[in-house]
Amino acid sequence: MAFHYGVIEGLYDQENQWSWESRNAYASFCAKKGFNFYIYAPKNDPYLREQWNQPWPEQDFHHLNTLGLSLKQNNVRFGIGLTPFNVRELNHKSRQQLQQKIASINQLNPQILSILFDDFSNDIDDLAKTQADIAEFIAAESTATQFIVAGTYYSKDPLLQRVYGTMPKGYWSDLGQYLDPQFDIFWTGDHVISLGYDQPGLQEMTDQFQRKPFLWDNYPVNDTEWLKHRLRLYTFTGRPWQISDWCRGHAVNPMIQPRLSMxxxxxxxxxxxxxxxxxxxxSFRKAVVDLCGQSLASAIEDNLLYFTEEGTLNFSGFTRKRLENTFSVFQSETAQPYVREILTWLQSGEKC
Structure with a gap:
């Protein structure tokens, strides 16, 4: 099957949730840039996670439906990411609740359904087999045409085993064995937030999963406490274009700031x-000019190291004020969405 790249909205941050207006702006952006898909999977949407067995409020459901329609009208495939939080077995209750949730998701008509077992404790026997069974059950209820699974251990990062316990022996190969070939499997790399990818590492996971991995790339995401003070604006590095040969797909997770993430x-x-x-x-210089206009682009490039390397935690009062004065003068309709995010970021750093 063809390689595709796209966006997965997977933010944890509770204080800086994306607006629906920002999400809808991604329909035309993705279409213009050739992104194939947009997967709605924010960890801060409780109705996809801790309260997955509860229905979305009517207004949220309406917004989600509008987002899906907008993406499809722009020929961008719409996806949903569901975390069956704390489902440890397929019994009568869990089957009934999953059927109800998938029926609700089917009304949104996503083409992609991601089934995410990441970032919650799952200390159960036969972990890979149980997760494969749950994923198979969900897929059988869904009208989506593509399914992507994220396992509990979706990276080699030792952080995952420190937090969620020792990975069961043979977990990756078991997951690959038990999951039907119709399922793709997410992989973030050697780390949860990886600096880059190479062919030997991805080939190893291809062998383990018995299929090419589907990259979940946590760049330019910045919603962890140690990254919130930075704006990761610069070009993608450490990602050779040959990833398109080594992987099934490439999903990128944006920052807290939706417009600047573009x-x-x-x-x-x-x-x-x-x-x-x-x-x-x-590519970076062209992107920032195309999106922000020449004048704002010049100001962003002039201050790039302050955004990407120094960050708000290290700003002196003088630097913070200088940056506020520099960017607050840009008032054009084109510049404003980006300027608002920069100024909000500067003000949030003041509270730290």
Missing amino acids: IPLATLADLYQQQDRFDGHA
Whole structure:
């Protein structure tokens, strides 16, 4: 099957949730840049996670439906990410609750359904087999045409075993064995937030999963406490275009700031479309001008190291004020969505 790249909205942050207006802006952005899909899977939506067995409030359901329609009208495939939180077995109660939830999701008509067992404790026997059985049951109830599973251990990062316990022996190969070939499997790499990917590492997981992995790339995400003070605006690095040969797909997880996230995301599109001709810095410069306009782009590039390396935790009062004064002068309709996010970020750093 063809390789596809797209966006997965997977933020944890409770204080900085994306607006529906921002999400809807991704329909035209993804279409313009050649992104194939947008998966709605924020960890801060309780109706996809801790309260998955409860229905969405009517207004949220309406917004989700509108988002899906907007994406499809732009020929961008719409996805939903469901975490069957604390489902430890398929019994009468869990089957009934899952059927009800999937029936509700089917009304939204997503083409992609992601079944996410990540980031919650699942200390049960036969973990891989149980998760495969749950995923198979969900897929049988769904009208989606593509299914992607995230296991409990979705990276080699030792953090996962420190938090969720020792990984069962043979977990990755068992997951690959028990999951029907129709399922893709998410993989974040050697770390939860990986600096890059190479062919040997991805081939190893291909062998384990008995299929090419589907990258869940946590760049430019910044919703962890140690990254919130930075804006990860720069071009994608450490990701060779040959990933399109080594993986089934590439899903990128954006920042707390939806509009500013479009800057690095645009460079990923260039990477895959230009391949050996890709120039990361030229791609960044073009992306920021195309999105923000020349004047604001120049100001962002001039202050790039303050955003990406120094961060608000290290700003002096003088630097913070200088940046506020620099960016608050941009009032054009094009510039405003980006400027608002920069100023909000600067103000949030003041509270730290």
